[in-house]
Amino acid sequence: xxxxSTDTAxxxxxxxxxxxxxxxxxxxxxxxxxxGIMVLNSLKPLSEITGGNMMALPEVWTLDAWRNAWxxxxxxxxxxxxxxYFWNSIKMVVPAVAISTVLGALNGYILxxxxxxxxxxxxxxxxxSCFIPFQIVLIPMARILGITGLAGSTAGLVLVHVVYGIGxxxxxxxxxxAVFPTELVRAAQIDGAGFFRIFWRIMLPSSGPITVVCVIxxxxxxxxxxLFGASFADFDSQPMTVALNNLVNSSTGVKEYNVHFAGAIYxxxxxLLVYIVAGRYFVRGLMSGSVKG
Amino acid sequence: MAQAAGGAxxxxxxxxxxxxxxxxxxxxxxxxxxxxxxxxxxxxxFTDSRILPSFNLVGFENYVKLFxxxxxxxxxxxxxVFAFLYISICTVIGLFLAIFLDQKIRGEGMLRPxxxxxxxxxxxxxxxxxxxxxxxxxxxxxxxxxxxxxxxxFDWIKNRDYAIYTVVLAAVWQTSGxxxxxxxxxLRGIDNEILKAAQMDGASNWNLYRRIILPQLRPxxxxxxxxxxxxxxxxxxxxxxxxxxxxxxxxxLPATFMYSYTFSRNQMGIGASSAVIMLMTIAxxxxxxxxxxxxxxx
Amino acid sequence: MSFLKIENVTKSYGAVxxxxxxxxxxxxxxxxxxxxxxxxxxxxxxxMIAGLEEISSGExxxxxxxxxGVHPSxxxxxxxxxxxxLYPNMTVAQNITFGLxxxxxxxxxxxxxxxxxxxxxxxxxxxxxxxxxLSGGQRxxxxxxxxxxxxxxxxxxxxPLSNLDAKLRVDMRTEIKKxxxxxxxxxxxxxxxxxEAMTLSTxxxxxxxxxxxxLGTPKEIYDNPxxxxxxxxxxxxxxxxxxxxxxxxxxRTAVEITDWEGKPVVLPLMEAITDVSRKDGDRVxxxxxxxxxxDPDGADRNARNVVTVSNRIDVTEPAGSDTFVTTVLxxxxxxxxxxxxxxxxxxxTCDFAVNMDKAVLFDPETEMRIR
Numbered sequence: 001x002x003x004x005s006t007d008t009a010x011x012x013x014x015x016x017x018x019x020x021x022x023x024x025x026x027x028x029x030x031x032x033x034x035x036g037i038m039v040l041n042s043l044k045p046l047s048e049i050t051g052g053n054m055m056a057l058p059e060v061w062t063l064d065a066w067r068n069a070w071x072x073x074x075x076x077x078x079x080x081x082x083x084x085y086f087w088n089s090i091k092m093v094v095p096a097v098a099i100s101t102v103l104g105a106l107n108g109y110i111l112x113x114x115x116x117x118x119x120x121x122x123x124x125x126x127x128x129s130c131f132i133p134f135q136i137v138l139i140p141m142a143r144i145l146g147i148t149g150l151a152g153s154t155a156g157l158v159l160v161h162v163v164y165g166i167g168x169x170x171x172x173x174x175x176x177x178a179v180f181p182t183e184l185v186r187a188a189q190i191d192g193a194g195f196f197r198i199f200w201r202i203m204l205p206s207s208g209p210i211t212v213v214c215v216i217x218x219x220x221x222x223x224x225x226x227l228f229g230a231s232f233a234d235f236d237s238q239p240m241t242v243a244l245n246n247l248v249n250s251s252t253g254v255k256e257y258n259v260h261f262a263g264a265i266y267x268x269x270x271x272l273l274v275y276i277v278a279g280r281y282f283v284r285g286l287m288s289g290s291v292k293g
Numbered sequence: 294m295a296q297a298a299g300g301a302x303x304x305x306x307x308x309x310x311x312x313x314x315x316x317x318x319x320x321x322x323x324x325x326x327x328x329x330x331x332x333x334x335x336x337x338x339f340t341d342s343r344i345l346p347s348f349n350l351v352g353f354e355n356y357v358k359l360f361x362x363x364x365x366x367x368x369x370x371x372x373x374v375f376a377f378l379y380i381s382i383c384t385v386i387g388l389f390l391a392i393f394l395d396q397k398i399r400g401e402g403m404l405r406p407x408x409x410x411x412x413x414x415x416x417x418x419x420x421x422x423x424x425x426x427x428x429x430x431x432x433x434x435x436x437x438x439x440x441x442x443x444x445x446x447f448d449w450i451k452n453r454d455y456a457i458y459t460v461v462l463a464a465v466w467q468t469s470g471x472x473x474x475x476x477x478x479x480l481r482g483i484d485n486e487i488l489k490a491a492q493m494d495g496a497s498n499w500n501l502y503r504r505i506i507l508p509q510l511r512p513x514x515x516x517x518x519x520x521x522x523x524x525x526x527x528x529x530x531x532x533x534x535x536x537x538x539x540x541x542x543x544x545x546l547p548a549t550f551m552y553s554y555t556f557s558r559n560q561m562g563i564g565a566s567s568a569v570i571m572l573m574t575i576a577x578x579x580x581x582x583x584x585x586x587x588x589x590x591x
Numbered sequence: 592m593s594f595l596k597i598e599n600v601t602k603s604y605g606a607v608x609x610x611x612x613x614x615x616x617x618x619x620x621x622x623x624x625x626x627x628x629x630x631x632x633x634x635x636x637x638x639m640i641a642g643l644e645e646i647s648s649g650e651x652x653x654x655x656x657x658x659x660g661v662h663p664s665x666x667x668x669x670x671x672x673x674x675x676x677l678y679p680n681m682t683v684a685q686n687i688t689f690g691l692x693x694x695x696x697x698x699x700x701x702x703x704x705x706x707x708x709x710x711x712x713x714x715x716x717x718x719x720x721x722x723x724x725l726s727g728g729q730r731x732x733x734x735x736x737x738x739x740x741x742x743x744x745x746x747x748x749x750x751p752l753s754n755l756d757a758k759l760r761v762d763m764r765t766e767i768k769k770x771x772x773x774x775x776x777x778x779x780x781x782x783x784x785x786x787e788a789m790t791l792s793t794x795x796x797x798x799x800x801x802x803x804x805x806l807g808t809p810k811e812i813y814d815n816p817x818x819x820x821x822x823x824x825x826x827x828x829x830x831x832x833x834x835x836x837x838x839x840x841x842x843r844t845a846v847e848i849t850d851w852e853g854k855p856v857v858l859p860l861m862e863a864i865t866d867v868s869r870k871d872g873d874r875v876x877x878x879x880x881x882x883x884x885x886d887p888d889g890a891d892r893n894a895r896n897v898v899t900v901s902n903r904i905d906v907t908e909p910a911g912s913d914t915f916v917t918t919v920l921x922x923x924x925x926x927x928x929x930x931x932x933x934x935x936x937x938x939x940t941c942d943f944a945v946n947m948d949k950a951v952l953f954d955p956e957t958e959m960r961i962r
Contacts, residue, residue, distance in 0.1 A: 020393050027390060028407045031470060034422045035411070050431065053439045103319050114312035122320060124587050129327040131579045133527050135551040135568040137330040139337060139561060143346065144326075163326040166319050183676035186643050187737075192664030192693030194304075195311040201689075205680035224415035226530035231556070241417045245534055248421050257425060264421040268414050275413040279406050305662040 035268075042066065042261035049257045065258035069266060073259055074250075075243050076235045082263050085243035089223060089270075092154050092239055096161035097218040103162070104169020104214060105207065109199055111170070112177040113185045123174060130167035134227055137164075145232055152234030160232060161222045168221075169214050176210035177203065212281045220271050240267045331572065338566035344559040355566040365567065367542050368550040371457050375546065376525035378461045379468075383521055384514070386465065387472025392502065394473070395480045405477075408470035416467065420534025423463040424450070427535075456536055456543040460528075463535055468524065472517050479513035480506065519582050526575050547571050594619040594777055595640070595745055600649030602635055610635055610801045612649070617794075620775045626788035627798035628824070633781045634749060636798075640779060641670050641747050653744055664693065669738035670747040673754065675730045677722035677737075684709075684718040687736045708740045728759045735770070748780040752787065764790060785825045789813065797821045816951065819958040822878050828928075831884065833921035834955070835877040837869055846877050846952070848921040851903045856920075858947055861896045866961055875961060876953040881915065883946035884927035886935070890944035898945045907935050918943070 041049050042065050044058040052059075071081035107126070111119050141160060142151070150156030180203070188198045229239040238246075244267045248260045341351045359365050390408060394401055411419065426432040429448040437445035449455035483506060491505045529548035536544040538553075547567055555564030593616035602610035610632040617623050625633040638644040640651060642663035651658050658666050669690075677686050687708065688701045696704075709715045712732045722730060731751065738746055748767075752760045768791055771778055782788055788795050789809045797804045797812060797820070805817040816822035816830075823829045835846040838857060845859040858877070869875075883891075890897050905924070906917040914929045927943055935941055952961040 017396070020396055020398070024390070024393055024398065024404055027386075028404055031407050031411060031466065034419075034426055034466065035414070038422045038425075053436055054426075054432065055436055106315050107319050110312040110316050116313065120587055122316075124583055125328070126319070126323050127583055127587075128576075128579060129323050131523050131575060132327065132331070133548065133568065133571040133575055135529075135548055135564075136334050136572045137326065138552075138568070139346065139555060139565060140330040140333040141326070163322050166322065170319070181674055181676060183672040183674050184678060186638075186641075186663075187670065187672060187676035188678070188689070189643065190641060190663045190668065190670050191690030191737075191741075193689075195308060195315075197693070202678055202680075220413055224417075226415065226417055226533070227552075230533075231552075241415050241530070244415075244421065245417050248417075248424070248534065249537060257431070260421055260425075264418045268418045271413045271415070272410065275406075275410055279409070304665075305660055308662065 038261045039265060042258050042265060044258055046254075046256055046258050065256070065262040066265075068256070069247075069259045069262035073247055073256075073263065075247050076238075082240065082243055082247065082266055085238050085240050086266060088154060088233075088237055088243075089240040092157045092161070092237075093219060093222050096158045096165065096222050097215055099158070100162045100165035100169045100218055101211065101214050103166050104171075105173045105204070105211070106199070107166065107170040108173025108175075108177045109203055111174050112180070113182060113198075113203075114195070123170070126167045126170050128167075129164065130171065134164065138227075138231055142231065151232060152237055154233075154237045156232055157228060157237060157239070160228050161218075161225065164228075165218050165222065168217060172210055172214045172217070173207070176207070180206065209281070212278060216274055216278055216281055219274060223271055334565050335569055337562060338569045340562055342561035342565065344561065346561060351562070355562040359563050359566050359570075362563075364542060364545065365547075365550060368545045368547045368567075371544060372526070372546050374457055375461055375464075375528070376522060378458070379464050379525050380518060380521045382461065382465050383469045383472045384517055386469040387474075387517065388476050388510075390469070390473040391476035391480055394477060405474070408473050410470070411467045412471045414467065416530035417534045419463055419467050420531050423459070423466070424535050427459050427462075450536065451540060453540055453543040456540055460532055460535060460544050464525075464528065464531055467531075468521065472521070475513050475517050475520075476510060479510045483509050515582070519578060522578050523575050526571055593617060594621075594654060595779070596650075596652045597636075597640070598650045598652075600636075600639065600651060601647050602632070602639060602644065603647045608647075608801065610639075613803055615796060615803070615806060617777060617779065619777055622771050622778045622780065622791060622793045624780045624782060624788040624792035624795050625798055626782055626785055626795055626824075627804075629783060631798040632801040633783075633798050637747055637749055637779060637781045640745070641668055642666055664690075667741075667744045668747055669741045669743040669745075670749065671731075671734045671738050671751045673750040675722075675734040675751075675754075677730055677733055679722055682719055682721055683714065683725070683733050683736075686722065686733060687718075687740050690737065690741050704740050704742075705736075708736045711739070712736050727755050728763065731755065731763055735767075739770075739774075744777065746776055746778045748778065748782075750782055751780075752782070753784070767791060785827065789825070795825075797824060799824070814949070815960070816878070817960055819876065819878075819953050822951065822953070826880055828881050828915065828926045830878045830880050831920075831925040832953070833877045833879070833923065833925065835875050835921060835952075837871060837873040837875050837952075839863075839869070839871045846875060846950075848877065850900060851919040853922075856900055858898050858900075858945060858950070859896065860950065860952075861948055864952065864961055869961060874955050876955050876958075877921075878951040878953060879925070879945065880949060881926045881928040883949040884925065885944050885946070886929040886933040887942050887944045889928075889930040889933060891946055891948075894946045894948045896947040898947055900943045900945055901940055902943055903940045904935050904937050907937055 037054055040057065041054055043061050043063070044052075045060055045062055045064065048056075048059060069082055071083050072079050073081045075082065075085070111123050145151040145156045145160075148156075150159060184202055185198055188202050193201065223239075224241060225239070226241045226245065229242040230245075233239060233242060244263050247263050336348075337346055338355055339350050339352060340347050341349050341354070394404060398404065427447070427450040429435065429446070429451060432447075434445060434447040437447075450459045487505065488501065491501050496504065527548060528546055529552070532538055532544050532546055532549050538545045538549045547570065551564050551567045551571065554560045554567065595615075595617040597613055597615040597617075600610065600613045601608055613636060615623070625636060627633050635644060639646050640658075642658065642661060646659050653666060653668075677683075678689065681689065684705060687705050691701045691704065705718075706715070709718055712735060714729065714732050714736060717725060717729055717733065722733070725733065734751070751767075752763055755763060764787060771791075780787075780791060788797075789812075792809055794806065794808055795812050796806045799820050805812055805821045807815075812821060812825055816825065819832065823832065833848050835848045835858075838845040838847050842863070843859060844863045845857050847855050847857050850856050887899060900920075902918045902920065904916050904918055908915040908917075909931065912931060914931055914933060914935060916927045916929055916935055917924050918927065919925070929935060953959065954961055
């Protein structure tokens with residue numbers, strides 16, 4: 001749907017075009033600079049940041065801040081750096097993304113190809129759950145996690161992210177399968193394939209694009225989550241975002257800006273990487289969250 | 294719908310059941326963890342829960358207290374200011390960038406991802422970057438001074454009256470590129486022949502946009518509004534990372550209010566009632582929108 | 592006992608009945624076409640035969656076995672879909688054998704069956720391709736191959752030719768007819784194209800509004816339509832329907848219409864109508880097909896009752912093989928079909944030969960045929 005044709009019927013004069021490019025470049029700068037100079041300054045020793053100009057290139061190029069942020073910075077009680085939290089996030093994100101995507105695919109398949117009375121209402125209920133302010137579920141969720149013994153564990157966070165992620169993954173697959181020809185399913189039924197076989201042999205092989213979209217979306221969302229991590233994790237299971245916030249906003253000691261920056265970049269790296277590799281799909285995912293399929 | 298005529302064989306009946314069985318766990322999760330929890334929180338908002346949930350009903354006491362708290366009225370006012378500016382600035386920037394990018398721009402393929410990448414970042418990362426840029430002692434103000442513009446002052450983040458605008462700035466930085474992408478997709482979806490016809494009719498570029506193109510972008514405007522407004526109400530991480538709600542209470546939002554009242558100040562009843570208000574705000578926007586979207590598809 | 596029996600079958604969605612009391616008996620080897628405008632219920636009926644939609648009431652049986660509630664794959668039917676419904680991720684060969692695989696047919700047998708079918712349909716060279724790499728006509732063949740390989744009791748076709756361009760459609764039509772003649776399998780075929788219905792079928796069921804309007808051989812349907820709907824739906828250009836008055840003196844019957852100037856014209860009928868309640872002066876609707884309204888030289892020589900009427904020509908449409916002319920009779924436009932080289936000029940008056948052998952009468956109120 002996006003970016004299909006760049007052929008526009010509108011013509012503009014030369015002076016206007018110069019202005020156009022100027023505005024567009026200015027905005028490019030606006031989006032690039034904050035993260036760009038953060039990267040630049042993470043390569044400086046602290047003295048150059050506190051004493052110097054943030055726009056200046058480093059006089060001494062150093063990876064100390066990066067090493068420090070990864071393995072030495074004091075975040076919890078121990079000076080462990082962000083490393084363990086990075087792995088916490090990975091351990092949380094991978095199963096949560098996998099489970100919510102599989103469930104979303106099955107739900108989307110059922111809601112489009114095995115329709116029953118009331119299915120649209122059920123879908124509406126799932127869809128609305130994507131948009132609720134999560135504050136409304138924090139208190140009971142904390143209780144349930146406490147009762148089930150999942151509080152403070154990675155498993156608990158996985159559960160939370162799956163529960164609040166299936167709305168979106170169902171949305172993606174439903175919209176995708178809605179335009180998938182139902183005649184194929186009927187042909188397979190006549191051929192003698194059942195529910196799971198049709199899913200496995202007919203639907204899934206054609207679901208590559210939407211799976212990528214869904215995985216990227218869930219990955220970005222869950223990796224970047226802060227509220228649930230801050231509410232339900234303890235020191236051993238804290239995800240990266242929470243650890244980064246603790247690092248940056250800890251009030252004790254000297255503010256080691258370069259270490260903060262390096263930490264922020266570590267936290268941003270996985271999602272940025274995904275974005276660079278599969279940015280096209282990322283845009284499509286953002287879009288289908290809003291525009292009907 | 295099935296008055297399953299007599300002899301449906303086992304396999305056929307099973308085939309009708311399997312989809313419902315497979316859907317059941319997801320449905321149960323959503324019903325319990327979303328709607329059940331919503332009901333539970335609504336219930337709590339009518340109780341005298343403090344540090345732990347209590348089941349002692351007190352009527353609307355929490356809501357009455359809530360709306361008497363200056364802390365809450367600050368949070369609401371801030372949300373109003375924040376949401377209004379965030380939504381309108383994002384829409385304006387997004388719309389103009391999309392229109393500009395739609396003029397056969399060379400290097401569009403380079404610019405688009407640059408505009409969009411902030412959306413991939415965590416609000417904590419965004420907050421970390423902007424907190425430092427906005428810090429007058431070390432960020433932009435400091436740099437301007439070093440460059441010789443001694444009178445330049447940009448200390449909003451330390452200023453109670455202006456701090457909320459820094460939250461707007463960082464949030465706009467993060468999301469406006471996404472709004473651009475939505476509008477761009479809308480623009481690309483408009484039939485070129487209509488534009489050519491309008492040009493034949495002698496419409497100027499200005500009129501072309503005002504009379505032909507913008508009206509056709511209505512769905513994009515609506516989607517942008519819905520997405521942005523729900524993001525605004527949910528905003529939490531950015532405030533925590535950027536200002537921590539300060540200086541003082543200058544950047545408190547309902548989301549931060551709810552968290553601190555529930556978990557730090559042990560006023561769970563009041564926290565729950567504030568969450569209910571947040572939910573109602575979002576529902577007022579989302580429910581009509583989803584209803585219309587799902588109806589159309591039928 | 593008939594091969595495929597549809598007895599008193601209805602379909603309702605909630606309180607809305609969309610298919611009313613359908614009764615059709617199909618003999619083994621028949622080629623039944625369900626034809627009608629979109630929304631007439633023909634596809635719903637086909638899907639019910641396939642088992643893709645449930646039967647609300649009534650009974651459907653194949654070879655004497657009741658099929659209500661039986662899973663589609665257990666009815667020993669095969670279906671060709673409008674979009675062909677080829678599995679995009681599988682090769683042509685996998686598409687064709689998927690059904691056999693699902694029925695646990697061993698691989699050697701599957702391959703043998705596939706090769707036979709591929710040979711018959713001349714798609715052997717396509718077997719390793721994916722559907723995306725095929726042209727419309729090739730996809731159509733593969734879809735038929737997938738149905739054939741199952742060796743079913745009944746073939747179901749759901750508008751299989753509607754996605755093809757005009758020329759290919761005619762070729763494939765012939766191909767399907769050949770296939771039916773060769774295999775002799777029972778076929779139920781849905782289309783909205785009356786020419787397909789006429790050319791392919793051994794019997795036609797014309798449907799409208801969820802009712803079977805008429806069930807009969809192509810000739811019966813064309814020459815003896817049961818009502819105005821069937822008369823105007825079948826045939827192209829469609830049958831001319833003229834407001835007429837019945838003239839009867841006891842022995843002979845005629846209808847009176849007006850010509851382009853409004854002067855009365857009396858057209859005698861070949862046989863007196865048997866319906867005794869019809870009297871002199873009754874309003875009726877006269878149906879005349881364009882080919883029964885020709886130039887005198889083009890009139891059917893075997894016709895017994897040809898009346899010549901002089902009328903002004905308004906529009907001529909040369910179509911190569913014929914020339915269609917529009918003229919005004921009984922206050923409305925009527926279309927006649929002349930020989931290609933008939934000397935007709937718009938605005939001039941010429942003689943029309945009206946073949947009253949083929950004329951039919953309808954009741955203007957009930958729209959039913961008057962016999």
